[in-house]
Amino acid sequence: MDYSIYAEGLRKRYGDKVALDGLDLAVAPGTVLGLLGPNGAGKTTSVRILATLLRFDSGTARVAGLDVRSNARQVRQRIGLTGQSMAVDDVLTARENLVMFGKLFHIGKSAARQRADELLAQFGLTDVAGKPPQTFSGGMRRRLDLAASMILAPQVLFLDEPTTGLDPRGRMEVWDAVRSLTAQGTTVLLTTHYLDEADQLSDRIVVIDHGRAIADDTPAGVKRAIGGDRVEVVALRPDDVDAIASVVARVGEPVVEELRVHAAVTDRVGSLTTVARDLQEKGLDVEDIGVRRPTLDEAFLKLTEKVTV
The missing domain is CATH 3.30.70 (Alpha-Beta Plaits)
Structure with a gap:
């Protein structure tokens, strides 16, 4: 099948440290892959490679059907990335933030305004469009951050620890937003330390340690691997x-x-x-x-x- 994210034998070293040691991934379109692992297992390195932010030493990586190494620019036009730190500006209003991101992506002033209004509605932020993010709750700020990553309606969205520091209500708001995105066909690769989050959102889970995949299954399958009822x-x-x-x-x-x-x-x-x-x-x-x-x-x-x- 045609995978939205595909990696085979990915390897990456930082000097003497092996970050990835032959990692394989395959993510079907319109699904959520939860990428789990201890600190230092290689999760963030994997995301940075697949998002074209980091070169890898060997292996194969394709995102949205394109080779990450040889078609990096085209890959970047088809992906969104939400990292652990907020990307939105606290002084600009929510709408101004999204319009600014639209301009940075060179979609034109009129198109940027139209896209901003679409995203504000999609993420339930229309009522606060004229307010700055510094007045928002953590969950609302994170939803605005997700909206900013969706300016180009990417085929693939990378979420690196998207709910770190949020209270339970804020996490639920982000979960709802992610479910809405996948329902519309977006493929999501999610890294998180909240395992209940991966359980709730993921169609499949890959557990990595020391740069290698040690489990690849549905959430129920991963749990069955250590015993049943x-x-x-x-x-x-x-x-x-x-x-x-x-x-x-x-x-x-x-x-x-x-x-x-x-x-x-x-x-x-x-x-x-x-x-x-x-x-x-x-x-x-x-x-x-x-x-x-x-x-x-x-x-x-x-x-x-x-x-x-």
């Missing part, structure tokens, strides 16, 4: 843990972690029903009981702790 019981009293473990053993191999006892299961409802009934019959009161699924945080920690240099 588990029945989990939290004891009220330490003296009850052994008895609870014997009950949980009826549905799977029990694992005891202080007051918490859990076991991997395949039959969610049946296993939970069995454990709950047996606990009641034995008169064992518990703090909590339920069926849990691995979180993306757990999967990320498990995957990255396996990697050695």
Whole structure:
């Protein structure tokens, strides 16, 4: 298929330090790829290479169907980039900011004004178009920043830690904006340290460490890679843990972690029903009981702790 972002065998060194060590990526049009990894794993280097801001040593990289190395200028005309720092000016109004960006992209004064109004409406900022960003909430400022990166209606948008420092409401506002963009066909590559954000937004997730991809799957697939459902019981009293473990053993191999006892299961409802009934019959009161699924945080920690240099 034709990928909006495609990289094969990307390598990049900074002196003796290997930043990318044969990275492969493939992002389908109109989807969100969450690029995750510990600090120093190579996420920002990858974004900078794909956005034509950094040369790579070897490998292949194509964005919007164009070779990043030989067609850098054409690639830049088809992408948007929102980095970790705000790009908008605090003194200019929201509309003036967008018009300014339009002029910088040489789309003409009239076209810049028209595009600014379109983006203000698209990102829910029409009511504050005449106000400066310094009066905005964090989420509104970030939405304006996203709007500025969409001046040329790019095919591909790179989001590097887009919600760092935002409160929960601000993050939700940015999430809604990203979903709106992908619904209109924009392809997004997202780097983030908020794993719930990647879980919410990403169609696929690539986890990288030491410059290599160590997982590439849907969010559910990445979580399944470290195990499926588990029945989990939290004891009220330490003296009850052994008895609870014997009950949980009826549905799977029990694992005891202080007051918490859990076991991997395949039959969610049946296993939970069995454990709950047996606990009641034995008169064992518990703090909590339920069926849990691995979180993306757990999967990320498990995957990255396996990697050695």
